[in-house]
Amino acid sequence: GNSVTQMEGPVTLSEEAFLTINCTYTATGYPSLFWYVQYPGEGLQLLLKATKADDKGSNKGFEATYRKETTSFHLEKGSVQVSDSAVYFCALSFYGNNRLAFGKGNQVVVIP
Amino acid sequence: DAGVIQSPRHEVTEMGQEVTLRCKPISGHNSLFWYRQTMMRGLELLIYFNNNVPIDDSGMPEDRFSAKMPNASFSTLKIQPSEPRDSAVYFCASSTPKVKETQYFGPGTRLLVL
Numbered sequence: 228g229n230s231v232t233q234m235e236g237p238v239t240l241s242e243e244a245f246l247t248i249n250c251t252y253t254a255t256g257y258p259s260l261f262w263y264v265q266y267p268g269e270g271l272q273l274l275l276k277a278t279k280a281d282d283k284g285s286n287k288g289f290e291a292t293y294r295k296e297t298t299s300f301h302l303e304k305g306s307v308q309v310s311d312s313a314v315y316f317c318a319l320s321f322y323g324n325n326r327l328a329f330g331k332g333n334q335v336v337v338i339p
Numbered sequence: 340d341a342g343v344i345q346s347p348r349h350e351v352t353e354m355g356q357e358v359t360l361r362c363k364p365i366s367g368h369n370s371l372f373w374y375r376q377t378m379m380r381g382l383e384l385l386i387y388f389n390n391n392v393p394i395d396d397s398g399m400p401e402d403r404f405s406a407k408m409p410n411a412s413f414s415t416l417k418i419q420p421s422e423p424r425d426s427a428v429y430f431c432a433s434s435t436p437k438v439k440e441t442q443y444f445g446p447g448t449r450l451l452v453l
Contacts, residue, residue: 261441269447270430270432270446270447271432271442272443272444273441273442316382320440325370325387325389326384327384327442329381329382331381332381
């Protein structure tokens with residue numbers, strides 16, 4: 228079945244550090260890929276997405292590139308801020324199919 | 340535009356009681372999703388509706404859970420009787436074909452069953 232795997236465990240880093248969160252997927256066909264972010268006490272909100280191979284999604288300084296050859300969609304940000312502290316979810320969907328398959332999420336804590 | 344609205348935001352109840360969670364999707368959205376989030380199991384899809392019709396309820400844990408969508412602007416998730424293991428944050432999300440495959444989440448209902 229379609230599934231998403233995120234690296235285990237929370238991520239703690241200092242302000243202005245480089246952030247990478249790994250995401251790999253298993254799917255038949257060519258899904259669309261997403262990163263959602265959940266700030267404390269809130270629902271999930273879309274951060275960025277990519278709909279085909281080699282597409283790069285970007286928003287708020289975050290980027291992720293759809294890599295078909297490695298079935299990956301890693302999230303990166305060059306210089307994190309305290310306000311980036313949140314839980315980040317990788318997800319996939321298929322065109323015409325409303326369902327999203329979410330990874331387990333990664334808690335990111337940015338220390339001043 | 341108003342986002343997805345959920346009520347109540349917090350609910351504390353005793354085991355055995357009936358719990359009803361409510362959701363108002365974004366106007367014009369034709370798909371609605373109910374999720375449950377716990378530390379142990381992460382984010383789980385319980386059920387989703389398309390044009391008010393339940394499409395997939397395979398994620399509903401057991402018969403104690405039921406969901407309805409009587410019209411395009413309202414849905415309920417009911418737990419009867421509730422149990423302590425139902426304690427979780429329940430999210431409602433909606434989507435529209437105009438923004439393909441993107442779901443818009445509500446703020447969630449934090450449920451505690453004592």
